[in-house]
Amino acid sequence: MNTFFEKNRKLGIRGAVLAALVLGASEGARAQFKSSNFVPYSSVSVGLGTSSYYGDLAPYSRPVVSTFGLLRWSATANYTRHFTPHFGARASFTWARITGDDFKVHQGDRAVPNLFARNLHFRNDLKEFALTGIFKIIPDSRSYDRRPQFSPYLFAGIAAVAHNPVARVPDLDGDRWVKLQPLGTEGQGSPGYDKPYSLVQFAIPFGFGVRYKINARFDVGAELGFRFTSTDYLDDVSKNYPDPSVLKDDLARAMSNRSAEPTAARKGGDRTAGLQKFLAETYQITDPSIDPFVAIQQTDYASPGTPRGTHPWRNDAYMTGSIHVTYILGSPIKCPPLK
Numbered sequence: 001m002n003t004f005f006e007k008n009r010k011l012g013i014r015g016a017v018l019a020a021l022v023l024g025a026s027e028g029a030r031a032q033f034k035s036s037n038f039v040p041y042s043s044v045s046v047g048l049g050t051s052s053y054y055g056d057l058a059p060y061s062r063p064v065v066s067t068f069g070l071l072r073w074s075a076t077a078n079y080t081r082h083f084t085p086h087f088g089a090r091a092s093f094t095w096a097r098i099t100g101d102d103f104k105v106h107q108g109d110r111a112v113p114n115l116f117a118r119n120l121h122f123r124n125d126l127k128e129f130a131l132t133g134i135f136k137i138i139p140d141s142r143s144y145d146r147r148p149q150f151s152p153y154l155f156a157g158i159a160a161v162a163h164n165p166v167a168r169v170p171d172l173d174g175d176r177w178v179k180l181q182p183l184g185t186e187g188q189g190s191p192g193y194d195k196p197y198s199l200v201q202f203a204i205p206f207g208f209g210v211r212y213k214i215n216a217r218f219d220v221g222a223e224l225g226f227r228f229t230s231t232d233y234l235d236d237v238s239k240n241y242p243d244p245s246v247l248k249d250d251l252a253r254a255m256s257n258r259s260a261e262p263t264a265a266r267k268g269g270d271r272t273a274g275l276q277k278f279l280a281e282t283y284q285i286t287d288p289s290i291d292p293f294v295a296i297q298q299t300d301y302a303s304p305g306t307p308r309g310t311h312p313w314r315n316d317a318y319m320t321g322s323i324h325v326t327y328i329l330g331s332p333i334k335c336p337p338l339k
Helices: 002-036 063-068 113-118 250-256 272-283 292-298
Strands: 041-054 072-082 087-101 121-136 150-162 166-168 177-179 200-213 218-229 317-330
Touching: 041 063, 041 087, 041 218, 072 317, 087 317, 113 272, 121 200, 150 218, 272 292
Parallel strands: none
Antiparallel strands: 041 072, 041 317, 072 087, 087 121, 121 150, 121 166, 150 200, 166 177, 200 218, 218 317
């Protein structure tokens, strides 16, 4: 009797193992069938959103202020080819404006007094062309009209970015913005200094997004993407103050060192109290009768060779967030061959 039950127990185990193997093979075959029968399709999207900048005028050490303090706009359009249920490739064009301002960022209890004294600002319109790969966490089904209702995804790739930072000139010239790269504000192009930085740079875009299926042809989605760039000059600020005598003209000198300006140039604002605090903490100049904008010119602040940027070894970066609408182009209908 025991032998009978032992034989049946072994047969049951073997049967269970065999059933599991058959089931696994069946599921694998089903997945392979689904993948091999996937019909590639294409989609196009347009989106609007925000942009943030991180660099010498928007430090990583203050992420909330740097991300939300000077939000600007972005717009994007892209074409995506979905090759497999999990993977796609995308070509996209993004136009994003970024900005930074010492007066805006370095106020309040967490302000850095010497960066408030620096008083630099900039604006830059970025034109980015990117090629990225997309990994869909929830795979598509066999055809575009059977894609999942909710589809999160990850993306990463490479991009070329055209940029050209500008800044507003001092009040005496009114509301006028000038291109900073030709001025060589850190001595670029002069003997003994770096060559001018390029206005076309590379970037590494990566991020995540979600798509929600409205109907067979339309999706709506949201995306957040970060870009590491190959330059520290999106903001025209990186290394040290140059010798003023090597700069090409008075405008270049004025845009290179703005510490003695009584008003913040980008949006206005009285700088007296902040500069008095800096002089008191750094140079022990506390006499309220002393004009701080004259006093700072008599110190060694912004003298040749002293830091103008904060992290010359760390390149600038930017982030975009967007809401986009996607139209599914679908796949061409294949006619049966004529016999």
